[in-house]
Amino acid sequence: MTMVMDKPAIKGKSKSAQMRKYGFFPGCVAKESCKELFNSTMLLADRLGIELVELTAASCCGASVLNDTNRDVARVLNARTYAQAEALGLDDVITICSTCTGHMRAANKELLEDERHMGQANAILGKFGAKYDGTVKVRHLLWLLADDIGLDELKKMVVRPLNGLKVAPFYGCHIIRPESVNGWESARNPHSLEDLIVALGGEAVDYAGKTRCCGFHVQLEKDGIAANMVGQNMRMAKDQGAEAVLTPCPLCHLALDGYQADAVSRWGRTDLPIFHLPQLVGLALGIDPSTLGMNKHIISPGLVLQEHDLAPAHVA
Amino acid sequence: MAYTLDIFRFDQATDEVPHRDRVEITELPETVTVLDALEHAKAEIDGSITFRRSCRSAICGSCSMNINGTTGLACKTPVAAVLKSDRSIAIDPMPNFQPMKDVVVHMDPFWDKYTRLKPYLQPKDKDSDHATERRVSPEDMHKLVAVANCVMCATCYALCPVVSVDPAFAGPAAIAYAYRFIEDVRDSKRKERAAQISDDYLWLCAHCYACSYCPKHVDPHDDIIAVKRATIEEGLVDEPGPRHALVVAKTVKQTGMLHETEVIQGTVGRFNIKGLLKVAPFGLRLAMAGKIPPLFLKPVPKVDEIRTIFDTLEAPTLS
Ligand code: SF4
Ligand code: SF4
Ligand code: FES
Numbered sequence: 001m002t003m004v005m006d007k008p009a010i011k012g013k014s015k016s017a018q019m020r021k022y023g024f025f026p027g028c029v030a031k032e033s034c035k036e037l038f039n040s041t042m043l044l045a046d047r048l049g050i051e052l053v054e055l056t057a058a059s060c061c062g063a064s065v066l067n068d069t070n071r072d073v074a075r076v077l078n079a080r081t082y083a084q085a086e087a088l089g090l091d092d093v094i095t096i097c098s099t100c101t102g103h104m105r106a107a108n109k110e111l112l113e114d115e116r117h118m119g120q121a122n123a124i125l126g127k128f129g130a131k132y133d134g135t136v137k138v139r140h141l142l143w144l145l146a147d148d149i150g151l152d153e154l155k156k157m158v159v160r161p162l163n164g165l166k167v168a169p170f171y172g173c174h175i176i177r178p179e180s181v182n183g184w185e186s187a188r189n190p191h192s193l194e195d196l197i198v199a200l201g202g203e204a205v206d207y208a209g210k211t212r213c214c215g216f217h218v219q220l221e222k223d224g225i226a227a228n229m230v231g232q233n234m235r236m237a238k239d240q241g242a243e244a245v246l247t248p249c250p251l252c253h254l255a256l257d258g259y260q261a262d263a264v265s266r267w268g269r270t271d272l273p274i275f276h277l278p279q280l281v282g283l284a285l286g287i288d289p290s291t292l293g294m295n296k297h298i299i300s301p302g303l304v305l306q307e308h309d310l311a312p313a314h315v316a
Numbered sequence: 317m318a319y320t321l322d323i324f325r326f327d328q329a330t331d332e333v334p335h336r337d338r339v340e341i342t343e344l345p346e347t348v349t350v351l352d353a354l355e356h357a358k359a360e361i362d363g364s365i366t367f368r369r370s371c372r373s374a375i376c377g378s379c380s381m382n383i384n385g386t387t388g389l390a391c392k393t394p395v396a397a398v399l400k401s402d403r404s405i406a407i408d409p410m411p412n413f414q415p416m417k418d419v420v421v422h423m424d425p426f427w428d429k430y431t432r433l434k435p436y437l438q439p440k441d442k443d444s445d446h447a448t449e450r451r452v453s454p455e456d457m458h459k460l461v462a463v464a465n466c467v468m469c470a471t472c473y474a475l476c477p478v479v480s481v482d483p484a485f486a487g488p489a490a491i492a493y494a495y496r497f498i499e500d501v502r503d504s505k506r507k508e509r510a511a512q513i514s515d516d517y518l519w520l521c522a523h524c525y526a527c528s529y530c531p532k533h534v535d536p537h538d539d540i541i542a543v544k545r546a547t548i549e550e551g552l553v554d555e556p557g558p559r560h561a562l563v564v565a566k567t568v569k570q571t572g573m574l575h576e577t578e579v580i581q582g583t584v585g586r587f588n589i590k591g592l593l594k595v596a597p598f599g600l601r602l603a604m605a606g607k608i609p610p611l612f613l614k615p616v617p618k619v620d621e622i623r624t625i626f627d628t629l630e631a632p633t634l635s
């Protein structure tokens with residue numbers, strides 16, 4: 001991924017003071033049960049000096065489930081979202097959810113690679129006067145941090161280093177797999193989250209569970225299935241010394257935070273707090289933990305943060 | 317330069333616990349495959365090392381094993397590609413299977429799921445147009461080409477995280493094979509096949525794409541989605557899985573968003589008190605953390621456009 005170069009210059013300001021502007025697709029979960037993810041993203045963007053223009057009329061990306069009923073629907077819904085970004089002159093759509101990333105990129109790939117798909121989408125969009133020209137790039141906030149800001153720059157902005165906090169990255173699935181859709185980094189051996197954790201002053205914990213599934217998408221299918229997947233992964237992280245987990249996906253967050261308690265009988269207590277990506281970055285950049293919504297977790301990060309002098313005592 | 321095979325050793329007939337043996341390979345270059353190195357170790361160094369293989373060319377599917385923690389075909393993996401910095405390669409049996417001897421595992425659970433599908437063509441009894449042959453158009457055959465390349469190596473099954481916690485799940489290869497017959501225009505058992513695979517927990521697939529590491533590029537995931545759609549088309553909708561898919565579609569059509577509260581109720585069943593009680597602890601935990609998804613959602617601006625997309629494509633939703 002390259003820097004966003006083609007933004008119009010803002011008159012009277014130096015290049016460094018220009019605000020980089022991105023289309024922003026928060027996704028359903030960040031607007032519903034994980035509002036702290038939405039809020040912490042906005043706070044972080046402010047701190048980074050970038051502007052996230054929310055695509056407020058966008059629809060759900062399909063969340064992997066719309067494909068199960070009609071594969072065309074998710075593709076055309078996403079084409080509509082991209083058309084909105086294009087109409088606003090934005091060519092990046094930034095997501096804060098791995099599932100959104102994977103499914104929006106898959107839809108975009110199909111649209112760009114098969115003119116029948118693009119034709120179908122535009123025929124339907126045309127019914128309400130919209131059109132998608134195929135210029136949009138879907139990227140995750142993680143990729144924006146690594147490519148557009150750069151980890152060296154980010155490191156310079158750290159005012160509250162994580163003091164060796166042992167953080168286990170949890171990539172989950174849809175930000176890395178399938179590689180033919182994502183391919184920003186190796187799906188088998190990703191390291192962007194590790195690099196980020198280290199840049200923020202933490203210690204990255206390696207464990208086999210980091211690229212495995214959190215079970216969110218099947219949590220309602222069969223008793224205990226998600227809890228088991230969560231327990232298995234968190235056990236591996238804990239056994240390697242993790243004190244907390246970092247995830248780029250709110251669905252992983254919900255599953256890992258919500259089901260650890262159910263997994264105890266088979267996998268033992270793990271009690272690992274699960275951070276959203278912008279929360280941990282925001283913390284290192286000096287934003288107050290409560291403002292970042294760290295009090296909105298089922299497994300409280302309070303104790304772990306206090307142990308590393310990262311939060312005042314009121315963050316329980 | 318020499319390298320080492322660090323091999324998992326276990327014999328179910330004599331051993332209670334496994335151990336590991338390190339075998340140094342000095343006479344083969346790194347350009348050979350992991351299977352070549354294993355063959356050499358067995359022939360020249362320790363004849364008791366046990367593994368399966370037949371074709372040596374990624375066709376028979378028997379040499380699947382864990383190589384440095386990653387499952388794949390030993391005959392398709394060059395030594396040079398997997399050498400660790402200490403010039404060793406860890407060789408283990410496939411995960412999700414019981415070891416039998418060294419890297420040979422009990423394959424029965426994998427084959428059982430496959431045979432339950434009746435994996436052979438079951439055409440209609442009489443086909444007067446084609447007494448001796450049944451024709452398939454190139455377009456119809458095209459759908460089956462990828463899955464026909466499956467060599468039953470079980471790599472995908474070994475990598476599937478759902479199988480790892482629930483062996484009742486059919487697993488990716490079996491579902492891909494269900495697709496192979498469900499989509500075959502000559503087959504007459506579409507509904508029976510859909511029902512069978514549905515009973516074998518088709519809807520437990522978590523969409524994780526771990527099966528996209530298939531060494532034959534079958535990549536069962538998209539076939540699994542197609543089989544899910546076929547089960548809905550066949551009216552097999554009274555399960556949490558299809559209900560979930562249909563209620564998600566319904567809420568997206570209504571509001572533009574996936575409405576979490578309604579999706580949970582619609583999936584479990586609004587009047588399924590027992591089911592709702594089971595998800596209650598999770599909901600309660602969320603609520604106590606101050607995470608209460610909205611009971612009602614305001615539709616996104618221009619939601620009519622979204623409804624037009626659903627209507628034009630005749631997408632089914634929960635009624
Ligand atoms: S689908 Fe691929 S990985 Fe799975 S058994 Fe067939 S060839 Fe092996
Ligand atoms: S996509 Fe489904 S079948 Fe494939 S590995 Fe993941 S859970 Fe298993
Ligand atoms: S020996 Fe046949 S697939 Fe490897």
